Amino acid sequence: MASRAQSLPNGLRVVLTSFIVVWLVMAAFPFIWTLWGSFKVELDFFSIADWTNAITGRRTEDTHGSPFTGAGYYGAWVEEGFLHNVINTFIVCFFVVLTSLTIGTLGGYALSRSGYRYTFWLLIAALIFRAMPPITLVAGYMLPFFQWNVWGILPTAIIVLVAINQPFTLWMLHSFFQNIPKELDESAKVDGCTQFQAFRHVIIPVMWPGVITTGLFSFLLAYNDFAVTAMLLSEDNRTMVPQVAAFLGTTYTEGNIMFAVASVVSATVPLFILVMVFQRQIVSGLTAGAVKG
């Protein structure tokens, strides 16, 4: 609102504000509702008689003596051992991010400093992998994995996720390294550093913003994946997302659906924190792709 001439008429301002409010409600309400409902019993969360039950929790009070209950969480975390799946998820995410960032920084740096123009082919590979449903590749992995007897364990899933993720990571870091002026490592080499020393002492200190952004997207990919983990992990090694699907598939008895609700809420919390802390990086990563691609 720089000048009076550009300021909005009141009518338009009201329309715009209400539009944004409607959008915010659409975006946030499902999460708030599910969080609230996860502390209820199933008869309240899915109320046939009266929808206000879901807010006041009348049936929950009848059953548990208070309008809030942690029964869903108890069932999911203690009875069903959801903690195990959470740990698996974080193992997978940690190693996927670690591996793809290691390969990505070294490879991206090397590609951006080499004379030959790899950019086009990298971009093509990243695009193709962005477009191809991961499950089409899973179909190809499965038979060899069965034969080598490596199906169902975490390292296999990690390797596959890294492979699917790698072109994208490499491309993102590559374009990031290209924005770091070549003069930096050239002057380091003039001062007597080897190529590796130049990387170690000059580039590493300035590369963190790009690495963090790329790492975030690798993390989201690994965390949000359903197709690969559901197909490649055996029942004991499941990560969170396939486990949520399994709650729904196998156990449709009363109350068990609340296990799924509780675990869905639990799985959302890390993402919520992630957005809160790294909002700026996520936005910059999204737009970096748009401006360059």
Place this chain on the structure above:
Amino acid sequence: MLLFIAMPIVSVIVQSMFTPHEAVFLTVETCTPFKCTEETTIDQEATAALRAEQPLGRFVGLDIYLDRGHLAISEVGEAWATSQSWSEFLASLVNLPFYRAMSFTLVFIFTVTPIVIVIGLLIALAVNSIYASLRGVVIFFSLLPFVITPLIGALVLYWMIDSRGILGNLLQWMAGDPSLSLKASTGLMWVSLIVYGIWHAAPFAFVIFYAGLQTLPKDQMEAAQIDGASRIQRVRYVILPHLMPLVTFVTLIQLMDNFRVFEPIIGFNAEAHATSLSWAIFNDLGGETRQLSSAATTSVITIIGVAILLTPVLIRTWRDFREKV
């Protein structure tokens, strides 16, 4: 990297041309003093030996591509020959699994993509004109549906539109029909999947467009204002042309993402009403029997579809790249 990119594609193509061995039958004649009976049994040992020898199975070439579960050439030909009108032909076409999946995928792509762009643009314009202090909050809440695990996001919405959930209840009340259920009707299920698609992807379009608006040169806007352009004209003739490259980008990403729509179908439990190619692969792989060759065939078809979708983009990128060199 090459190993993990090229190998599975080769493996998928190879697998798609093989089918599991048929069991080896053994016919034994048992004669009792009164009569002889012929008994046909499966020779387990021979079958196992054959399977161990050639784990891929029999080579069948392109047969799987043409069978009923995939391109269904003969069924399509028959439907073409027997049906009197286009609508009849299309009706018999959507009964075939492959065309059923394609029809939903296409409808999904061509409804979600434009709506996402329009909504994203509207939010971006609206946010751009409100107080700067509120922008952070709006962006925070807008990002949530985008970063959420697709399956989990779909489940959250699915529970709300359940006939006993809050939105399901609201719809029943609005329609005045207490037995209304989204799950029972194909049309409503498609609508709710599309709504999910929009909910999930609109924040992405919004963030991109909003970033684009920040780079809009101020003097252009001022010049347009001095020349007497109204607010709508300014949006139409100054802002939209400035954002056009971003619209292309979002369209491209949306086309790719919507083509592989998969998780919402699982989350919404919508297999009976809507399927997609990805879902078909998942279903083949996940079943008790693990129909690897059928899944591989669908994968190859999907990859070809992606290739067709990407060709114009690749050509454009190639041209840009050549110009730069």
